[in-house]
Amino acid sequence: MSQEYTIPPQTRIGHVHLKVSSIERALGFYRDLLGFELTTTYGDQAAFISAGGYHHHIGLNTWHSKNAPPAKRDGVGLFHTAIVYPTRKDLAIIYDRLRKAGYPLTGASDHGVSEALYLNDPDNNGVELYWDRPKERWTYHPDGTINMFTHALDLADLLRELA
Template sequence: MSYEIDARTVIGTVQLRVSDLQRSVDFYKEVVGLRVLKRDGECAALGVPGSEKPLLALREIAGAVPRPRRSGAGLYHVALLVPDRRSLGLALRNLVASGIQVGQSDHLVSEALYISDPDNNGIEIYRDRPREEWQWDGEGHVRMAVDPIDWDGLLAEAADAPWTGLPAGTTVGHIHLHVTELPTTEHFYVDLLGFNTVAHMADSAMFISAGGYHHHIGLNVWAGVGAPLTPDSAPGLDYFEIVLPTEDEQMTVFGRLQAASVPLRTERGTIIAHDPSGIQIHIIVRGPA
């Protein structure tokens, strides 16, 4: 690969469609632990203390019917990265108290909790292990697994500390997508955008990142090869942001997509494109929080 996207690239705001905005706002406040930054009509922006930049944006589609998981291309989950293990323990304790079903996995590079919102949008809450503990093979692929987490150890980290929601420093660590098929998807994200492939899961999933992270974007065909994009009239993913550190880098990406004849439009400094599955991507420049 001749071009690599800037190592400082991260995932920004993820906008989700929901069927009942008030119900979703209550869920994300009380169960997930986000706070409302702004609410305007059918939309709400959610984040954490210390930053006015939203992690999630919600848009109500009145009367929309939630679809089963893995029913089309679009969101598999959006992953909220907390700054330390104690924060993850507190989140776990709150999820247990809420009565929601909680999935879990130790990925070696991270410990992760999995839930679904009222519209079956997938949410991961996780913490990273220190980078020096990550293991890489000779091909530059990171070693990951799906082992059980230390549930009791996480709850012990929380001890009797009060739950006040997800803490300052929480970010969107990555996003995981159902896609229509992998070869054209890999070409778009790796060959054109310049992400690096860091892991594969047989022929059904791949993981890509910038700057040696374990993954910023997961891509899978678990909804079926050829799965159509989840329609705009249903709950699901509206778009996600790829955040670049400089305008020069943004213009480089713009030029690469334009040269490949990828349909683009610009809106107030944002490049708006769609990947081969039709998933909308906003490519933006944003400074520190």
């Protein structure tokens, strides 16, 4: 295919729709722990959740997955859903909430352009919770590409945002 087309810069990812084994268990994670708001349900087979009153950022359904086993780590499919927090303090708040709930992280990284927490939902779907550093703080390689990396995130420093 020709490289002449470039997607419009205003384009964004609107929502993710996840197959889950239990709507109530998924809502326990996304609504009750992460704090998303329930916007609507389709009977007992689907739920739609959002932040800030949007129609939905995440759809959850059991249409083909009710009571199914967790997603395989080594199979094809979604690697993770990434949820962007507006500030570093907001990321610190959700980290503190997860920590106090004893919810396990699978990783915590500083990527230069962002800081991220990684975990799995109850169906073993990967979830990334992160905030973007302001673009003027990003660094670039000599060829103009963004300098991204993966270093350990200093979680104690992140919690200092709450002081």
